[in-house]
Amino acid sequence: MMKSRILLVVFLCFGLAVWAQPEPALSASQILHRIQKLKVLGSVLYIAAHPDDENTRLITYLANDKLYRTAYLSLTRGDGGQNLIGDEQGIELGLIRTQELLAARRIDGGEQFFTRAFDFGFSKNPDETFEKWNKEKILSDVVWVIRNYRPDVIITRFPTTGEGGHGHHTASAILAVEAFRAAADPKRFPEQLKWVQPWQAKRILWNTFSFGSVNTTDPSQFKVNAGGYNSLLGKSYGELAAESRSQHKSQGFGSAAARGDSYEYFKVLGGEAPQNDVLDGVNTSWNRIGKDGAAIEKLITDIENKFDYTAPQKSVAALVQLYKELDKIKSSSYWVPQKLKEVQQLIMWCSGLFIDAWTHQPYVVQTGNVDIQVAVNNRTGVPANLINITVEDQNLAPNTQLDKNKNYVFSKSIIVPLTKAISQPYWLREKKEEYTYTVKDQLLIGIPDVHPAYVAQVRVNVYGEDFVFEKPVRYKYTDPVKGEIYQPLPVVPPATITTSPHLLIFNGQQSTQTLNVQLHANTKLEGRVTTGLRGVKYSGPQPADIVLEKGSTKSYHFTISNIDNANRAYVVNPYAEKNNDRDTIAYALALRSIRYDHIPAITYFYPDQAVALSIDLKTAGKKIGYIPGAGDKCAQILERMGYDVTVLDRTAVLTTDLRKYDAIITGVRAYNTNEWMNEVYEKLMTYIHEGGNLIVQYNTSNNIGPLRAKIGPYAFNISRNRITDEQAKVKLLDPSHKVFNFPNKIVASDFDGWIQERSIYHADSWDSNLKPLLSMADPGERPHDGSLIVGKYGKGYFTYTGLVFFRQLPAGVPGALRLMANLIALNQEQ
Numbered sequence: 134m135m136k137s138r139i140l141l142v143v144f145l146c147f148g149l150a151v152w153a154q155p156e157p158a159l160s161a162s163q164i165l166h167r168i169q170k171l172k173v174l175g176s177v178l179y180i181a182a183h184p185d186d187e188n189t190r191l192i193t194y195l196a197n198d199k200l201y202r203t204a205y206l207s208l209t210r211g212d213g214g215q216n217l218i219g220d221e222q223g224i225e226l227g228l229i230r231t232q233e234l235l236a237a238r239r240i241d242g243g244e245q246f247f248t249r250a251f252d253f254g255f256s257k258n259p260d261e262t263f264e265k266w267n268k269e270k271i272l273s274d275v276v277w278v279i280r281n282y283r284p285d286v287i288i289t290r291f292p293t294t295g296e297g298g299h300g301h302h303t304a305s306a307i308l309a310v311e312a313f314r315a316a317a318d319p320k321r322f323p324e325q326l327k328w329v330q331p332w333q334a335k336r337i338l339w340n341t342f343s344f345g346s347v348n349t350t351d352p353s354q355f356k357v358n359a360g361g362y363n364s365l366l367g368k369s370y371g372e373l374a375a376e377s378r379s380q381h382k383s384q385g386f387g388s389a390a391a392r393g394d395s396y397e398y399f400k401v402l403g404g405e406a407p408q409n410d411v412l413d414g415v416n417t418s419w420n421r422i423g424k425d426g427a428a429i430e431k432l433i434t435d436i437e438n439k440f441d442y443t444a445p446q447k448s449v450a451a452l453v454q455l456y457k458e459l460d461k462i463k464s465s466s467y468w469v470p471q472k473l474k475e476v477q478q479l480i481m482w483c484s485g486l487f488i489d490a491w492t493h494q495p496y497v498v499q500t501g502n503v504d505i506q507v508a509v510n511n512r513t514g515v516p517a518n519l520i521n522i523t524v525e526d527q528n529l530a531p532n533t534q535l536d537k538n539k540n541y542v543f544s545k546s547i548i549v550p551l552t553k554a555i556s557q558p559y560w561l562r563e564k565k566e567e568y569t570y571t572v573k574d575q576l577l578i579g580i581p582d583v584h585p586a587y588v589a590q591v592r593v594n595v596y597g598e599d600f601v602f603e604k605p606v607r608y609k610y611t612d613p614v615k616g617e618i619y620q621p622l623p624v625v626p627p628a629t630i631t632t633s634p635h636l637l638i639f640n641g642q643q644s645t646q647t648l649n650v651q652l653h654a655n656t657k658l659e660g661r662v663t664t665g666l667r668g669v670k671y672s673g674p675q676p677a678d679i680v681l682e683k684g685s686t687k688s689y690h691f692t693i694s695n696i697d698n699a700n701r702a703y704v705v706n707p708y709a710e711k712n713n714d715r716d717t718i719a720y721a722l723a724l725r726s727i728r729y730d731h732i733p734a735i736t737y738f739y740p741d742q743a744v745a746l747s748i749d750l751k752t753a754g755k756k757i758g759y760i761p762g763a764g765d766k767c768a769q770i771l772e773r774m775g776y777d778v779t780v781l782d783r784t785a786v787l788t789t790d791l792r793k794y795d796a797i798i799t800g801v802r803a804y805n806t807n808e809w810m811n812e813v814y815e816k817l818m819t820y821i822h823e824g825g826n827l828i829v830q831y832n833t834s835n836n837i838g839p840l841r842a843k844i845g846p847y848a849f850n851i852s853r854n855r856i857t858d859e860q861a862k863v864k865l866l867d868p869s870h871k872v873f874n875f876p877n878k879i880v881a882s883d884f885d886g887w888i889q890e891r892s893i894y895h896a897d898s899w900d901s902n903l904k905p906l907l908s909m910a911d912p913g914e915r916p917h918d919g920s921l922i923v924g925k926y927g928k929g930y931f932t933y934t935g936l937v938f939f940r941q942l943p944a945g946v947p948g949a950l951r952l953m954a955n956l957i958a959l960n961q962e963q
């Protein structure tokens with residue numbers, strides 16, 4: 134009993150996250166590889182900051198050549214990086230990159246963990262990083278993962294001394310080194326000792342690197358050759374590593390396969406130096422668990438020696454015997470439950486036992502039903518009996534003898550109560566703090582993924598021993614093009630609610646605004662429904678009896694007027710309630726589904742809020758042409774500000790008389806993403822010269838994002854200078870300039886309340902016809918003046934700005950809206 138409970142905890146906390154894909158059946162040579170792995174009791178934990186920081190070649194080598202249990206702890210989920218495959222940002226990008234890491238680990242054989250740290254974007258140094266993250270909080274998470282996973286050796290990607298560049302990188306190394314000691318100290322984070330024991334890893338190494346101009350490797354360092362070939366897998370480690378790394382598609386990290394010797398170099402950060410192998414001095418044999426280990430090792434060697442490539446099922450009886458012997462061992466070593474799990478998997482693979490659990494419903498609804506099917510096939514005919522199949526305490530199958538290669542399919546419809554939790558990723562259940570996720574249940578910390586909503590427990594007796602195989606219930610369907618597809622099965626509420634627009638601006642000229650609320654029925658909705666808004670005064674529809682069919686939507690309109698003119702932002706939350714005689718069911722969440730072919734479908738829920746902003750905002754000029762770039766929401770916000778916005782593509786720019794636009798604004802990275810900007814350069818310059826106004830938001834100028842055209846009428850460079858501190862003090866270099874005076878008077882408080890950062894990709898080395906207007910500095914750095922440069926050309930104006938309007942405008946930051954209005958008004962009569 135005790136042992137099975139431990140197994141369960143191990144499974145829940147650190148089970149392999151293979152649930153989102155069909156579990157692969159292994160071929161005979163792959164099975165032998167796993168049998169060999171049974172003999173190795175050693176583990177490595179790789180630690181860095183982001184998805185993509187990990188060295189997939191080293192992980193592949195450690196997991197598949199050295200056969201160590203190997204894992205990657207990424208402090209963040211990569212929420213702050215750039216997204217090359219879609220417009221998801223922030224927590225949504227973190228959800229995508231979480232799945233990309235899991236996809237990578239399925240290939241390289243590693244496991245995956247995270248902390249609660251939020252990737253808030255670029256950070257120049259670890260001090261800023263720690264201040265934002267709360268160093269003790271993230272250190273406690275690293276310690277928690279170490280105490281759970283118990284690595285023999287910890288490896289960092291980065292040094293503590295800053296050569297890793299990004300502040301998160303250096304912070305990850307500092308935390309790893311501190312956690313290496315703190316995990317062993319019972320006085321540190323003693324509240325964790327209710328569940329785990331202190332753990333001292335043997336050593337901590339830094340995996341030195343050569344990236345671009347920074348080379349921290351040296352032939353004299355301890356090194357291993359990670360470039361070998363594995364004939365059981367039919368691949369070089371450099372090939373597997375490239376496949377793994379190529380899963381980071383949102384970052385454009387498709388990689389070429391490498392073959393041939395390839396060395397990984399290390400420096401020692403703690404513990405004694407290794408001579409031959411990263412695990413030097415660690416007993417990785419079965420002796421590690423005590424005197425009973427030798428007999429276990431002999432059983433495994435025997436299985437390995439007698440393994441028949443043409444009939445792996447011949448090993449099943451011996452594997453069951455091994456399982457029984459291992460289960461009897463009275464050892465406190467965590468290796469016993471770990472290896473029991475591996476042996477059980479091998480029994481399944483060797484026997485060819487097929488177990489699958491699915492539904493044909495793409496999602497299940499609280500208060501609805503789920504029709505679950507489970508199939509079992511004893512494909513090689515080992516002596517086996519199905520004892521039962523349970524899902525949430527419901528039994529699906531009677532005791533059945535499993536004949537050779539016969540399909541046994543069982544089904545059951547299960548009620549989904551209103552109390553069944555919706556499929557919200559655990560790190561998004563509570564409101565996020567600014568720079569960390571909130572996770573109240575300690576046992577969830579570190580876990581990479583969402584738990585499946587339903588798990589089938591399939592109890593099978595094989596050669597006289599009972600095994601419980603757990604299979605997540607997935608949505609299975611056949612796509613006419615892609616074939617059979619498995620997806621996670623989300624639980625959704627009976628109705629979801631969304632709102633539009635997301636920003637309402639009240640500025641005297643606009644004193645009444647309409648907010649639209651949409652109620653979507655995920656199941657038939659019938660009864661008296663009350664809708665309303667929280668956070669603001671409004672008038673709207675009265676409660677009414679409705680019948681809303683499954684899959685349909687009903688719209689409600691609310692009028693908000695006369696918000697006081699005090700430069701305040703009101704967060705507005707829409708809600709709906711269905712009132713019965715007895716109870717009230719509230720609907721307050723929207724559903725977001727993210728789909729890409731290389732990862733399982735992602736579902737999460739969020740309150741779809743609007744912001745009602747009262748602001749002293751004057752505008753001059755009306756018609757704006759907007760040339761989209763990599764994707765931003767500025768055009769919608771400009772409309773909310775009262776402008777008429779026309780989105781311009783290549784044809785529109787080439788064929789329209791641009792003089793009708795008071796200003797033309799380019800979206801973020803327009804000169805990186807639009808191949809055709811060169812074709813419209815002359816026309817845009819003529820537009821300015823004749824009295825127009827061109828405002829260019831940031832672009833990059835580097836290998837990944839080269840410029841496709843000249844930008845302005847005068848020369849300037851684009852640098853990597855940026856101001857990451859969103860509270861950095863801002864100095865107006867020429868307070869009398871029109872930009873700061875018309876139609877809005879820009880004052881110091883206009884730089885209050887900015888989010889995430891001030892500016893990126895500043896201008897540099899600009900022509901004397903361009904004038905810098907703002908000066909700002911990150912803490913401890915010299916000021917930089919390239920965030921906003923403006924120049925007169927002919928009768929018109931040109932502006933280049935690295936100020937992150939694309940973040941500030943959708944967030945309704947008043948000063949940013951006022952400053953943008955002034956940039957648009959540059960060519961207007963004062």
Ligand SMILES: [Zn+2]
Pocket residue numbers: 182183185186299302
């Ligand atoms: Zn990184």
